Amino acid sequence: MADDTRLLNVPQLSLVLLVGASGSGKSSFASRHFKATEVISSDDCRGLVSDDENSLEATAPAFEVLQFIASKRLEAGRLTVIDATNVQQSARKPLVALARTYHCLPVAIVLNLPESVCQERNNERPDRDFGPHVVRRQSQQLRKSLRGLKREGFRQIHVLDSVADVEKVQIERTPLWSDRRDEHGPFDIVGDIHGCYDELRQLLDTLGYDVQPSSEGDAPANSVTHPDGRRAVFVGDLVDRGPASNEVLRLVMDMVASEVAICVPGNHEAKLLRHLWGKKVKLTHGLAETVAQLEGESPEFRKRLQDFLYRIVSHAVLDDGKLVVAHAGLVESMHGRGSGRVRSFCLYGDTTGETDEFGLPIRYPWAEEYRGKAMVVYGHTPVPEAQWLNNTICIDTGCVFGGKLTALRYPERELVSVPAAKEYYEPVRPLAVEARGGTLGSQHQYDDLLDIRDVTGKRRIETWGNRTVTIEAEQNAAALEVASRFAVHPKWLVYLPPTMSPCSTSKQPGYLEHPQEALSYYRSRRVDRVVCEEKHMGSRAVVVICRDEDAVRERFGLAGHGIGKIMTRTGRAFFRDADMETALLQRLHAAFEGAGWWDRFETSWAVLDCELMPWSAKAQDLLRGQYAAVGAAARADLTLTVAELERANGNGVDLSEWLERTRQRAECAELYGAAYRGYCWPVNGVADLKLAPFHLLATEGAVHTDRDHMWHMATLAELCAAAPDVLHATAHRVVDLRDDDSVADAVNWWTELTDSGGEGMVVKPLDFIVEGRGKPVQPAVKCRGREYLRIIYGPDYTLPEHLSRLRERGLSRKRSLAMREFRLGIEALRRFVAHEPLRRVHECAFGVLALESEPVDPRL
């Protein structure tokens, strides 16, 4: 077998240049060993730009196209093969540079075939009539190139010298050393140790590792296990400055050898390795201590150490790419890539060459710009507390400087630390340098200013369950104005409610909406049980409530903003009167205290979906300017019109039809007035308000969408009982759609509710989120009362000729919108609960605003 195959190793992510004269068989080689889409051929590119694959004039534009395609592929991390002669250095140079730009390894596969073979093949092809001198020159150039390829930057060079060699080739794609996607943990990622052996042992203990020192022969060794199979990941800087770098190295090497640990190098390891290699290295920054500690170790140990340090790979991409560990962090474009620049970033970070007032290198704050999907865990820069920033975290808490040694448990995202026994080494820069923003955490400080690029242009927002919601650029443009000018502080905006579709239009005489349609909608979606909730006629209010201002600061990153916020459905402050808002929040707060909810939910905050009554509290201008005004005009006009028609009708002229009709309209106008009046009462203080919560959306660590609506109703009823003066429990009932009596009962309930002036009801599937096969299921549909609808469709809408036209209303747009907004609202909460950066939460809430700019019949 070894004789018939020649195995060529090609890194999984590389730029492969085929090098060979015309007729050397590059294209057939490429098609045999690579996917068609992986190969970019210069001839194809000539054809693309000039319709002639052999056009020499098209060479320059063809190579521009070739490089452009190659750069897009490499950026996306896809292996790319260049099928061109590539016999001149000037042709290879830009391609090698391209590979470097995207941190991919350049590979050369040289088809160094005898010139005669190439000439012969070309002669067989009528399109290649360029004469023998061309191939001759190419062959010469190729041979001249061979020796210099390594110097040109190719990391692997495979030269095939005969047709037989070419025939035998088999390509093997090898993953990069950093690619450890298949390892899923769970992990305990340990920060910079710097020779603090005691603290390391203590930390491993705390994390549950069983460390058994033993000895192989005379050499001391360790056997380490974890009962749950957890593995440690060391972020580097194991050595220097501290008291026992040699012991730390021994333990880590043993753990790595027995695959209980993974280790990436720090800059201190890199320097130590150069020292071990005998390079001239200054024994500064604590290296002297390490060197002294290693003096007592055996030559075997030192040899093993050299091997170890040589082999550890710049960074590790773990758990399907969801976790990246690198000593000084890593920008996303370098994840899983290999180049000198990647290695240098991993070891030293993004330095500019400048130094600060302490003589330490100034590091570019790459994490502030980090937008990547993977969590990046790193060390290198000592910080007083490990803090999340944009899904990255530095866990070097300066143990050797008297801080602590910290580990991050993954995927739990829990921090575990042990304090340093003492300050082993005096820091050049004081450990705790006060950062801008005072007491806010780094993520909160960073989140003080959002970036417009996160909310503009066409966007696809990923939500749970692999579903995306697309927002068009124009919708975002409309939302930008609304969000900037009218919305509350974005840090409060952790949720916006979706729009709600009405039920399908009823065909029952006199009705536009009727419960039958709402219930049969869910039956048609194979939902067996629904909950019908009384629909309060007030204004939608989203309430964020916190235990105290400390909780607001810690969880929402806002200082001096009170203990919560009450927002409208479009994210505006509900109250213009801040005192009223504070008073209502205080009542709600008292209810939380009274019900013992902070403890019960182990939370310092909660988000509630509510209706706030009366309607007139929010809609005063609308009521006076619109509703009452229409009523006043109708009364004035119709009273007189009826009177004049009556006068004329008695005069021997038959106007009875007009009279009858106008009397009906006058009656409609009266009913209309009665309809809105029921939702109005004067508000002189907080005691006149009623808040009806119907979803307990989220508390610390939980979005309560996994609870059904009965849980929400029952739970919130307990809260309402704790403050019955201002909180109002929502009447509701569960309906079994398979049971005709239960359905009839719901219809009666709705009829009673609406006959006594109620707005109507909302029907929801029992489960908060219904997912599954088939058509999407609306999270809720509303079914509004006959009288209520007068203030939506106009006083006269019940007149038969109006009703028949109004029945032709389309719901599909509204329903599609409701589904998308529901998804985004819940996604916003999920991200907030998962402590994601504000931009990720804001993206979703902003998305709801953007979708709301879509024109939909406002009567629905």
Next chain:
Amino acid sequence: MLLTITTTNQPATDLGYLLHKNPSRPQTKALASGTALVFYPEVSEERCTAALLLEVDPIGLVRGRGATLSQYVNDRPYAASSLLSVALAQLFGTAMNGRSKERPELAQTAIPIEARLSALPCTGGEAFLRRLFEPLGYEVEAVRHGLDAAFPEWGESRYYTVTIRGVQRLCDLLTHLYVLVPVLDDGKHYWVGDDEVEKLLAKGKGWLEEHPEREAIANRYLKRQRGLTRLALSRLVDDEAESPDEKAAQQGVAERDLERPLRLNDLRISRVTEELLGSGARSVVDLGCGEGRLLRELIRNGQFERVVGVDVSPRALDIVARRLHVDEMTDRQRERVTLLQASLTYRDPRLEGFDAAALVEVIEHVDLDRLDALERAVFEFARPGTVVVTTPNAEYNVHFEALAGGEMRHADHRFEWTREQFRQWCDGVTSRFGYDVRLDDIGEAHRDTGAPTQMGVFRRGG
């Protein structure tokens, strides 16, 4: 909506001839807006009343997507409006033109006549209503309707049941109603274009020229489109007929009040332009360009090689684009002048790298708790060499008679600062972001309160 016309000119039944509508036969007519009915509640030799009932179709009223709820729950079916004017023209067109087949002389004769409107919306109130009709020789009786008897605290509505009485030709009465009903309603149900000027001039002939409220009438009739109003007025009134002094005296205080802020705005623009020119800036961004008044000034100056207008409102940017004729710009102009939608409370890399930025009357439109985001976006990230900020001086507000104590100059202002407050803010910015500032006044300064506008010119430090 209902209009009745009554005459006691005997024989009163001649009203039927004048209107070309037979008192003994009610007549209906389908109109675009609904159905009209003409009938006679009272017919006798002594007194005859004709009624025009327009039943508006509330559902046909709204067309197209993007309507708001207020268009559905609407006073249009009940209130007298331009819909009534259209109905008048369609049903009583001949009468309005002063013609009558049977009683041509009577049609040209002033007779005792009254008209009653069941619900006339009077924007401007009863006083304005009287100012419109009384100069034309009518006696006006108006009964105002409360918004809702159940909520007396909501107060009065803008609807009146109005009766006007006078000795008029029927055609004049109809014409007056035709023009003045939409004026009182202050709205039109159709797009107002150039031909509306012609209509106003034709219908106003013989009475509008001398009407003391002609400006207000033209202004409202033409839906406050200033260009159209000016055109109408200039054709309505021969300019030479009045001396400028007289005119000024007539227009009185109202115009001075209107002009003062206009002048202030011009002054502001020219002062800010001066500062920007003086800074030596070659590239300048107008942050919050609104409808583009400063931009237009900046573009005129060759010193600025790159001018960018930024606003958060896509609508405002559309208006600027139209005003600057962006569509007709050459490639070179396009390179020089760009418009961007952006929000100043978000960091935006497109705003980086300018020599200078202007924030003219912008910061006061940002909530105080968002101002820190604006500061950082502008001074920390966009970081232009020069930033010119203007904002109202709250102390000066006492000189605006129209402002009640503590009221702000614009409904969207989130705050207005005293000079001391502005200075403190400027000092905070300079110390946080490494700028120097020079404070200045715009407008005539008053001894106690300072100037109406305050300006801070920030210079980035080394």
